[in-house]
Amino acid sequence: MAYEDVMAALADPTRKAVFDRLRQGPQTVGALAAGLPVSRPAISQHLKVLKAVGLVSDHPDGARRFYRLDGRGLTGLKDYLLEVWEEAEKAHREEIARQLEERRYG
Numbered sequence: 001m002a003y004e005d006v007m008a009a010l011a012d013p014t015r016k017a018v019f020d021r022l023r024q025g026p027q028t029v030g031a032l033a034a035g036l037p038v039s040r041p042a043i044s045q046h047l048k049v050l051k052a053v054g055l056v057s058d059h060p061d062g063a064r065r066f067y068r069l070d071g072r073g074l075t076g077l078k079d080y081l082l083e084v085w086e087e088a089e090k091a092h093r094e095e096i097a098r099q100l101e102e103r104r105y106g
Contacts, residue, residue: 009050018043
């Protein structure tokens, strides 16, 4: 999944809250909805979006369904952020070198 889709999915405050709650471990829709100002059906829709971008997976356990984080969706985002980080580090090193040269010959 493209990192833009992952970023868009996490831009919604409710989806971000659900994602953060799942960092604590697998949970049901009811557990995820507890304390949030949205209904269980709304949480299910948010989970559907998170699942579509590869951030969440689910598995049945009897009559319940547990949702957990799925790292596949984070791979593209991680790669993008690593690329940005490396570009920023390179620019920083080049600026330091430029300033040192300027002081030396300036």
